[in-house]
Amino acid sequence: MDEMSTDMLSDEGEIESETGGDSGNDAPQGMERRLVFRLLSHWRELVGRDLAGEHDYPSFSELDPETIPDIWEHAFVLDISGHMEDPLFRLVGPKFAAYSPIDLRNLPVSQAPRDSLVEKSVDFAQEVISREVPISRGGEFLKPDGVKVLYRSIILPMSDDGITVSGLFGAANCREETV
Amino acid sequence: MKAFEIHTYLGGRWKIDSVFDDRDLAVFEAERMDVSGRYPGVRVVEETFDEASNSTTNRTIFRGAKVAKANEEEFRKSAAVRRQVVTAREERKVTSVARQRQLKREAVQKKTSPVRLITILILLAGFAGGAMFGLSYLRG
Numbered sequence: 001m002d003e004m005s006t007d008m009l010s011d012e013g014e015i016e017s018e019t020g021g022d023s024g025n026d027a028p029q030g031m032e033r034r035l036v037f038r039l040l041s042h043w044r045e046l047v048g049r050d051l052a053g054e055h056d057y058p059s060f061s062e063l064d065p066e067t068i069p070d071i072w073e074h075a076f077v078l079d080i081s082g083h084m085e086d087p088l089f090r091l092v093g094p095k096f097a098a099y100s101p102i103d104l105r106n107l108p109v110s111q112a113p114r115d116s117l118v119e120k121s122v123d124f125a126q127e128v129i130s131r132e133v134p135i136s137r138g139g140e141f142l143k144p145d146g147v148k149v150l151y152r153s154i155i156l157p158m159s160d161d162g163i164t165v166s167g168l169f170g171a172a173n174c175r176e177e178t179v
Numbered sequence: 180m181k182a183f184e185i186h187t188y189l190g191g192r193w194k195i196d197s198v199f200d201d202r203d204l205a206v207f208e209a210e211r212m213d214v215s216g217r218y219p220g221v222r223v224v225e226e227t228f229d230e231a232s233n234s235t236t237n238r239t240i241f242r243g244a245k246v247a248k249a250n251e252e253e254f255r256k257s258a259a260v261r262r263q264v265v266t267a268r269e270e271r272k273v274t275s276v277a278r279q280r281q282l283k284r285e286a287v288q289k290k291t292s293p294v295r296l297i298t299i300l301i302l303l304a305g306f307a308g309g310a311m312f313g314l315s316y317l318r319g
Contacts, residue, residue, distance in 0.1 A: 037208060040197060048217075053190075134197040136204065 036136045036154040039071050039171050043134060043156045055162030056132075063158075063169065071171055078109065078125060078155075078168040086110045087125055087168060096121075096172060115144055121153035121172035128155045132165050140177075148177045180228045185209050188220030188246070206241045213243035220246045 046058030065072040073095040078087040086108040097104055099117040112119040120141060128135050138152035153172030157165040183205035185196045196212075199205040205223045213221040221243035227236050242250065289295070 036204075037211075040208070044196075131195070131198065133195045136197065136199045136201075138201060138204075 034152070035071060035074060035171055035173050036152055039068070039075075039154055039156070039169075040134055040136070042068055042071070043169070050162065055159070057157050057159035057162055057165060059160050059162065060158055060167060060169070074173050075169065075171040076104070076121070078122065078170065080129060080168060081166055083108065084129065087122075087129075090167075093171070099174075115141055117149065117151050117153075117172055117174045120151055121170060122155070125155055125168055125170075128157055128168055129165065132157050143176075150175045150177060180230070182226045182228075183240070184224045184226055185212070186220075186222045186224055187212070187218045188222075189218070193220070193222070202240070209241050209243065213245070218243070218245075220249070222246055 043058060046062045047055060049058075049062070060077070068075075073093040075091070075093040076089060076096050077091040079090045080087045089104040089107050089109065092104045096118070100113050102113065104112070104118065109122040109125055112122055120137075120139070124135055124137050134154060134156040136152065136154040138150075140148055140150045142148055151172060151174035153170060155168050155170040158167045158169050160166045181200070181202075183199045183202050185199070185205055185208060186193045187196045188194075197208070199208070202223075202225070209221050209223045212218055221241075222239050223241035224237050225240045228234075229236070
């Protein structure tokens with residue numbers, strides 16, 4: 001985490017910003033730039049593709065990293081099949097992975113590094129599993145080195161059959177503040 | 180502990196769309212959804228959980244324009260119905276009082292009717308005549 005690049009931080013400048021404006025983000029003027037809103041909108045679009053209205057959740061097969069490249073870098077996939085109590089990281093975006101000193105893939109969320117964006121981002125996974133709706137959380141925490149981090153994350157329920165939640169898709173970003 | 184739920188009105192019922200821990204973000208997103216026109220109704224419900232009493236209280240902190248308009252329309256309709264009910268009740272009251280007065284007047288009129296009086300007088304005269312005739316017959 002301490003090795004976080006300045007390039008990464010410039011991307012995270014969007015966390016508290018409003019639509020439009022300049023934050024080094026490539027999003028067109030007027031387009032929502034906040035990560036959680038963009039991902040939530042994308043999730044809703046996927047649900048809305050089911051014209052019959054029978055599906056409450058999109059499936060992982062509908063996710064295309066190329067349609068959400070900027071979000072994908074900050075995203076993660078949690079597998080809950082057989083791991084309901086302690087979901088496993090399956091896919092991890094490169095920028096999200098950079099917040100962990102260890103490889104997150106196939107790691108249970110309980111083993112996420114303490115006081116890190118990763119830990120805060122998956123902290124409420126159980127609530128998403130039980131409520132079966134997208135949940136966004138944010139806040140601030142102090143890294144072990146004393147640096148204050150402002151973060152915002154979102155976890156969305158996913159389903160193979162469109163009805164039963166079988167996995168979670170999330171994303172998070174943050175901004176560091178010198179105390 | 181507070182949570183802000185965005186609800187959407189679909190298929191005749193409210194459904195939780197998403198949950199935020201930040202009021203401003205939830206309202207911002209709800210406004211965005213409302214403006215999109217894709218939802219017949221959008222609202223944000225603030226859910227407060229009191230750990231001490233282990234109870235949850237809810238209150239709506241945002242209503243989309245369509246919901247507000249529908250509520251306003253509904254309020255206007257119910258106000259009109261209330262007005263109609265009050266007016267009808269007052270009319271009934273006025274009619275009832277007038278009717279009672281009319282009945283009383285008719286009863287009084289009936290009592291003082293000349294036909295009635297003449298009939299009574301004729302009957303009395305008849306009785307008196309009959310009585311006199313009876314007495315004179317007995318005397319002699």
